[in-house]
Amino acid sequence: MTGGRMSDVFVSYNREDLKTAQTIVDGLIAEGFNVWMDMNLQAGENYDEITEDHLHKARAVVVLWSSRSVKSRWVRAEATIGARKNTLVPLMIEPCDRPVMFELIQTTDLSGWNGDREDPAWLAFIEVIKKRLAATPLPSTGSESRGGGPAAAKAQKRAKAPKPAKKKKEKRSGGGLLTAVGLTFIFGMVSAAGIYILRPDLVAPVLTKLSEIAASNSAEASPGAGATLTAAAVEPAAAEPVIAPEPEPEPALEQAPAETAPVTFRECDMCPDMINVTGGTFLMGAPDEELARNAWEGPQRKVAMAPFAISATEVTFDQWDACVADGGCGGYSPPAGTHGRGNQPVTKVSWKDAQAYTAWLTRKTGRAYRLPTEAEWEYTARAGTTTPFWWGPLFEADKAATGSDPVNVDTLPANAIGLRGVSGNLREWVQDCYVNTFANAPLDGRSVEVAACKLRVLRGGSYKSTPAELRVAARARNDAAVRDNLTGFRVAAQP
Numbered sequence: 001m002t003g004g005r006m007s008d009v010f011v012s013y014n015r016e017d018l019k020t021a022q023t024i025v026d027g028l029i030a031e032g033f034n035v036w037m038d039m040n041l042q043a044g045e046n047y048d049e050i051t052e053d054h055l056h057k058a059r060a061v062v063v064l065w066s067s068r069s070v071k072s073r074w075v076r077a078e079a080t081i082g083a084r085k086n087t088l089v090p091l092m093i094e095p096c097d098r099p100v101m102f103e104l105i106q107t108t109d110l111s112g113w114n115g116d117r118e119d120p121a122w123l124a125f126i127e128v129i130k131k132r133l134a135a136t137p138l139p140s141t142g143s144e145s146r147g148g149g150p151a152a153a154k155a156q157k158r159a160k161a162p163k164p165a166k167k168k169k170e171k172r173s174g175g176g177l178l179t180a181v182g183l184t185f186i187f188g189m190v191s192a193a194g195i196y197i198l199r200p201d202l203v204a205p206v207l208t209k210l211s212e213i214a215a216s217n218s219a220e221a222s223p224g225a226g227a228t229l230t231a232a233a234v235e236p237a238a239a240e241p242v243i244a245p246e247p248e249p250e251p252a253l254e255q256a257p258a259e260t261a262p263v264t265f266r267e268c269d270m271c272p273d274m275i276n277v278t279g280g281t282f283l284m285g286a287p288d289e290e291l292a293r294n295a296w297e298g299p300q301r302k303v304a305m306a307p308f309a310i311s312a313t314e315v316t317f318d319q320w321d322a323c324v325a326d327g328g329c330g331g332y333s334p335p336a337g338t339h340g341r342g343n344q345p346v347t348k349v350s351w352k353d354a355q356a357y358t359a360w361l362t363r364k365t366g367r368a369y370r371l372p373t374e375a376e377w378e379y380t381a382r383a384g385t386t387t388p389f390w391w392g393p394l395f396e397a398d399k400a401a402t403g404s405d406p407v408n409v410d411t412l413p414a415n416a417i418g419l420r421g422v423s424g425n426l427r428e429w430v431q432d433c434y435v436n437t438f439a440n441a442p443l444d445g446r447s448v449e450v451a452a453c454k455l456r457v458l459r460g461g462s463y464k465s466t467p468a469e470l471r472v473a474a475r476a477r478n479d480a481a482v483r484d485n486l487t488g489f490r491v492a493a494q495p
Contacts, residue, residue, distance in 0.1 A: 270322035317341035328360030
């Protein structure tokens with residue numbers, strides 16, 4: 001990097017690949033690019049702060065994949081940020097298996113490159129860099145915190161406006177209060193991004209207090225008053241973190257699941273209770289601004305759903321045992337958990353086991369049963385909401401099934417269409433093959449299917465999950481043959 005300008009290209013690599021990385025950086029500089037790698041750090045500079053600053057401001061993030069870098073948490077994290085900001089340019093410097101979340105991102109193969117800048121593979125890589133830079137606008141320099149440097153700072157001091165004449169003390173206005181509250185909210189977003197998930201009990205009193213202060217002050221404020229109120233005037237308790245206000249509600253989506261008594265059916269004594277779900281449209285995935293969002297939870301897009309039915313709860317041990325007793329489910333009987341069988345959700349069942357259960361239900365009832373698609377699961381879990389959790393923007397422990405063990409499925413609170421246990425208890429298999437993006441997923445609610453699929457999607461989190469993992473948009477994956485005590489499933493069917 002030269003001068004004081006922020007680099008266009010950020011290079012992420014594993015230290016064991018330093019020689020190759022330096023050759024690539026030298027080649028990029030020779031091509032005229034402004035490049036930064038962590039070897040540019042000067043003595044005394046803070047590694048984390050400087051690296052993150054360059055990573056977030058780079059217009060192209062070049063990640064060098066090797067058998068060593070794919071295991072590096074730093075490289076994977078930097079690649080994730082690049083993917084999220086749409087600045088990622090992956091580069092294979094030797095044959096290796098990339099992390100699964102990056103497998104579907106087009107990668108330039110530069111393995112075996114010897115530094116020849118006339119090599120077709122190198123020229124192709126350069127074209128990718130140029131296209132990425134062309135697609136990413138230059139950051140504004142007029143108001144950046146570092147823009148102008150010391151000289152500019154001195155000039156600003158010299159250009160200070162003359163002190164205004166003293167005015168009579170005015171009453172503090174509601175407009176000024178809102179300014180202070182806004183600043184406090186921004187501080188809450190930046191410095192306590194996880195508060196809305198982790199400590200809603202601290203957030204609620206502060207919001208209430210701020211609302212009361214705003215109401216009392218607004219009555220005294222004159223129209224158009226421009227007096228400024230400092231953040232200190234709000235006087236929130238020092239130990240109470242503040243969170244940003246709830247965003248404006250999204251425009252209503254057509255025919256979201258109605259908050260009316262669900263239409264249910266059950267086709268045998270030990271069959272699941274099913275809920276008929278009306279068709280409609282919804283926004284699937286996490287919005288870019290959602291706290292704790294992961295790159296593989298988007299991009300958010302509108303999906304049109306046909307009517308279907310879904311079980312109100314996760315399948316229980318009693319329901320599974322009925323399948324085994326009737327000659328189904330391959331005769332497999334999962335071991336009981338700490339609290340026995342009965343109405344506990346059945347655990348230690350693989351995606352393939354779940355397929356065997358739905359096949360048995362289909363034979364027994366004559367209705368086509370199956371696992372829900374990922375879109376069906378999220379559509380019914382959201383139940384018409386657009387917030388991180390089905391009950392709202394803040395985590396509420398009494399609505400999620402978390403703790404040391406799973407609980408009986410009928411003891412959990414239901415969402416607006418009657419589904420219980422969609423956040424916690426057990427993470428749930430869905431039909432879809434795991435792909436690390438929704439970019440090419442069907443827009444009609446069908447499942448994503450890939451030839452020779454090994455990894456299947458899990459939704460909803462388990463009793464051991466963190467609040468971030470219990471968000472409606474959170475996704476996980478596992479081998480279709482794995483059985484563990486955190487995983488179960490619910491079923492879907494034709495209405």
